[in-house]
Amino acid sequence: MAILVSRVTRFGIIALLAGAVAGCAATGGVQPLAFAPVSTPKVADSDAILAALNGGILPPDAAGGLAGPDRLRALEAEYQALEKASLGQVVAWKSQARGTAGEVSAGTPYQVGQQNCRQYTHTATIRGVPVKGQGAACRNEDGSWTPLG
Structure with missing residues (x-):
């Protein structure tokens, strides 16, 4: 019985984490920075x-x-x-x-x-x-x- 409860608890934690990660991905969450293209550097040389x-x-x-x-x-x-x-x-x-x-x-x-x-x-x-x-x-x-x- 204890093993069954332990597995159910682990499954619940995994499901919660997966939902949280999916929520971040769906709402835009954390995204890496992006650099705008640089056509001409500010330094001439x-x-x-x-x-x-x-x-x-x-x-x-x-x-x-x-x-x-x-x-x-x-x-x-x-x-x-x-x-x-x-x-x-x-x-x-x-x-x-x-x-x-x-x-x-x-x-x-x-x-x-x-x-x-x-x-x-x-x-x-x-x-x-x-x-x-x-x-x-x-x-x-x-x-x-x-x-x-």
Whole structure:
């Protein structure tokens, strides 16, 4: 008898939770932030926007192995993922050299104070060696993104 009551109680709790979640979904509940498309950054110099990424989130020893144009491609992919990519969308980049390419994906936008922020992951193969960087960045008033910590 106690087992039957326990199962009925668990079923009731599960039903209540399911109803609460369904109610949030039906009424709009909590929704992730969305960024409006940015056609022209407030900073005229796109180099300044990429410089704000402070070298990106790939491990410094691995990123040091990137040639100048490849480093720029990697930073541009990070910026595009943070600025425009939807959840789960991958922004890929590829070097002219063999064995060097990468992908960046950003998480759901969130707010810290008045700043829009996102977590993101950058996986790459640099000269045949796989590397991965993870972090978060917040958007500045000028349209640039600055990695946290």
